[in-house]
Amino acid sequence: MKRLLCMLVAVAMMLSLFGCSQSSNTAQEIKIGVVCPVSGQSAIAGEYIKNGISLITDELEKNGGLEVKGKKIPVKVIVEDNEATPEKTANAYRKLIDQDKVVAIVGPDMSKCILAGGPIAQSSKVPAIGTFTTNEKVTQVGDFLFRACFIDPFQGKVAAKYARGSLNANTAAILYNNADDYSKGLMENFKKVFEEMGGKVVEIQAYGGSDVKDYNVQLAKIKAANPEVLFMPNLFSEVPLQAKQAREMGITAKFIGGDSWDSPDVPKIAGKDIVEGAAFISAFSPEDPNPLTKDFVTKYKAKFNVNPNSNAVLAYEAMKIVLKGVQDAEKIDGQGVRDAMAKIKDFQLPSGTVTFDENRNPIKGAVVMAYKDGVPVYVTSINP
Amino acid sequence: METFLQLLIYGLQLGSIYALIALGYTMVYGIIGLINFAHGDFLMVGAFVALFAVTLFGLGFVPALLISMIITGLLGVSIERIAYKPLRKRPRLSALITAIGVSIVLENFPRALPFIGPAPRPFPQMIPMVKFNVLGVSTNSVQLIMIALSVLLMVMLQIIVTKTQIGRKMRAVSLDKDAASLMGINVNSVISVTFFIGASLAAAGGIFYASTYPMIDVYMGIVLGLKAFIAAVLGGIGNIPGAMVGGIIMGIAEIFATSINSDLGYGIGFVILIFILLVRPAGIMGKFTIEKV
Numbered sequence: 001m002k003r004l005l006c007m008l009v010a011v012a013m014m015l016s017l018f019g020c021s022q023s024s025n026t027a028q029e030i031k032i033g034v035v036c037p038v039s040g041q042s043a044i045a046g047e048y049i050k051n052g053i054s055l056i057t058d059e060l061e062k063n064g065g066l067e068v069k070g071k072k073i074p075v076k077v078i079v080e081d082n083e084a085t086p087e088k089t090a091n092a093y094r095k096l097i098d099q100d101k102v103v104a105i106v107g108p109d110m111s112k113c114i115l116a117g118g119p120i121a122q123s124s125k126v127p128a129i130g131t132f133t134t135n136e137k138v139t140q141v142g143d144f145l146f147r148a149c150f151i152d153p154f155q156g157k158v159a160a161k162y163a164r165g166s167l168n169a170n171t172a173a174i175l176y177n178n179a180d181d182y183s184k185g186l187m188e189n190f191k192k193v194f195e196e197m198g199g200k201v202v203e204i205q206a207y208g209g210s211d212v213k214d215y216n217v218q219l220a221k222i223k224a225a226n227p228e229v230l231f232m233p234n235l236f237s238e239v240p241l242q243a244k245q246a247r248e249m250g251i252t253a254k255f256i257g258g259d260s261w262d263s264p265d266v267p268k269i270a271g272k273d274i275v276e277g278a279a280f281i282s283a284f285s286p287e288d289p290n291p292l293t294k295d296f297v298t299k300y301k302a303k304f305n306v307n308p309n310s311n312a313v314l315a316y317e318a319m320k321i322v323l324k325g326v327q328d329a330e331k332i333d334g335q336g337v338r339d340a341m342a343k344i345k346d347f348q349l350p351s352g353t354v355t356f357d358e359n360r361n362p363i364k365g366a367v368v369m370a371y372k373d374g375v376p377v378y379v380t381s382i383n384p
Numbered sequence: 385m386e387t388f389l390q391l392l393i394y395g396l397q398l399g400s401i402y403a404l405i406a407l408g409y410t411m412v413y414g415i416i417g418l419i420n421f422a423h424g425d426f427l428m429v430g431a432f433v434a435l436f437a438v439t440l441f442g443l444g445f446v447p448a449l450l451i452s453m454i455i456t457g458l459l460g461v462s463i464e465r466i467a468y469k470p471l472r473k474r475p476r477l478s479a480l481i482t483a484i485g486v487s488i489v490l491e492n493f494p495r496a497l498p499f500i501g502p503a504p505r506p507f508p509q510m511i512p513m514v515k516f517n518v519l520g521v522s523t524n525s526v527q528l529i530m531i532a533l534s535v536l537l538m539v540m541l542q543i544i545v546t547k548t549q550i551g552r553k554m555r556a557v558s559l560d561k562d563a564a565s566l567m568g569i570n571v572n573s574v575i576s577v578t579f580f581i582g583a584s585l586a587a588a589g590g591i592f593y594a595s596t597y598p599m600i601d602v603y604m605g606i607v608l609g610l611k612a613f614i615a616a617v618l619g620g621i622g623n624i625p626g627a628m629v630g631g632i633i634m635g636i637a638e639i640f641a642t643s644i645n646s647d648l649g650y651g652i653g654f655v656i657l658i659f660i661l662l663v664r665p666a667g668i669m670g671k672f673t674i675e676k677v
Contacts, residue, residue, distance in 0.1 A: 221643075248515070269506040
């Protein structure tokens with residue numbers, strides 16, 4: 001027994017020796033962690049994320065590494081599964097930081113998950129960038145947290161710009177859920193920007209929760225105000241009935257919504273003719289004519305034979321942002337990469353130009369989509 | 385005045401659905417003294433049965449309504465047999481807790497079925513939508529037909545309870561179960577009939593609700609059931625005309641309160657419940673009864 005133990009210890013020591021020599025051999029290698037739901041109920045989102053990132057690793061392999069100040073440095077991407085749960089995210093963050101010694105972490109895609117992992121990254125001084133983490137709180141965890149997507153209230157601004165700037169609407173009305181921060185944030189920003197641009201919000205009506213199904217009273221008031229556009233920044237399960245009741249009442253205003261409208265259930269439940277022409281904000285559209293988008297979509301389609309979605313493009317961009325941080329860093333460690341990432345300005349990416357504001361939220365463009373015969377089609381891109 | 389009339393129509397529309405569902409609560413309570421918390425879920429089952437009757441078998445509105453009422457009614461009877469009957473002699477609390485359990489099963493079992501699932505679905509428009517404009521008030525065929533059908537069902541129920549043999553039996557059982565049994569009334573079958581009528585009225589309420597707000601999901605019965613329960617308490621639980629009046633008052637109060645402030649509309653039902661419990665716990669039409677020991 002004793003002998004066995006001795007041998008085991010010896011083997012372990014030898015292995016650790018190998019480990020040491022290995023890491024000293026490739027001291028130049030940079031490790032970047034990716035946390036995403038590989039399994040579990042959000043596995044489909046994880047698939048898109050992995051695909052988006054694999055386009056970058058392919059590129060790096062082809063170029064023989066990442067070019068940093070004239071030198072090629074090999075980059076190793078380590079993917080960890082978080083099963084879309086906060087606990088597993090925290091574990092994955094710990095493993096990547098303590099064991100793998102990564103310089104930065106990309107992902108996960110959900111606000112609640114990165115809120116669990118974020119404090120670990122913050123205290124270990126490793127920058128982390130969420131892909132689809134739209135909740136404002138994410139980057140409030142600390143100065144090492146970033147995100148690749150726009151925050152929820154920003155959609156309100158984009159919607160207002162579209163209504164006032166592209167549609168030339170003079171009057172607008174809003175129907176929103178005052179029990180939902182998402183809806184409320186969009187409403188406030190829409191109103192502010194629309195009025196700053198010289199438009200007039202003629203009626204704002206609220207309702208008290210997701211289980212309300214009768215909007216007739218609110219819509220009757222909106223109808224009386226006769227607006228040119230009706231902004232409804234509400235959940236996909238509420239929007240169809242709102243749209244239907246509005247049209248049945250005889251409201252002819254153009255519908256505008258947030259990214260929650262981007263669900264096949266909306267035209268299915270409301271009816272194609274009801275939502276015909278309804279515009280909504282989206283992070284990304286594969287139909288965007290921007291050459292960078294086209295290039296990304298072509299590459300993605302060539303490899304995976306499907307169109308990329310927002311998850312894929314945001315993961316791709318988050319990784320690009322991290323690599324740009326590594327390239328620009330004075331010293332390649334957590335602090336150096338963070339500082340370089342925070343300074344990113346006018347960085348051209350497939351879904352628009354990215355500049356980080358002082359809270360490490362990207363100021364970036366969004367696209368406007370509209371339902372045509374029940375299918376969302378690209379309308380225009382709006383840059384801030 | 386026009387706004388007032390318009391709001392009144394919306395209120396009547398919502399109120400008549402509340403009334404239909406409240407009737408089931410009140411009937412079951414009147415007969416066996418049980419608050420059947422699964423009642424709200426019967427309306428969800430009713431709506432789904434109608435949905436499948438229409439989409440799979442291509443039935444029209446009336447046959448779909450009848451089939452759904454019969455199937456949901458039978459479901460109500462079997463639930464009573466399986467879950468409530470064994471507990472009839474037990475403390476009331478046991479039956480109440482069982483009712484909550486039945487409600488959870490009715491919500492989550494269909495949710496787990498792949499062809500129903502948790503996502504909301506569209507409900508087919510079975511009645512052609514024609515818009516009217518009378519005296520500056522806009523309304524449509526669906527609204528008017530739903531209100532008329534609700535009133536028709538309520539009148540039919542009233543006739544069954546007051547004018548027929550089974551109605552007389554129901555009243556007798558509600559008055560005194562043991563004495564009714566001694567008089568040769570089959571209490572079990574009377575209770576079954578009560579559950580059948582209650583559940584089928586809920587199914588009708590569910591279909592009317594889904595026709596006016598054409599989106600259904602497995603949880604649609606929770607809030608609606610709660611509001612209808614308040615309507616039943618408001619009218620005096622156990623009292624059939626009371627449930628109708630309570631439902632209509634609830635609907636109108638909710639719409640008018642929403643027109644003042646949307647948050648108020650959401651909570652008005654509960655404000656009414658607290659108020660009625662403080663001022664007149666037996667409800668508008670209910671009678672005070674002294675519990676016999």
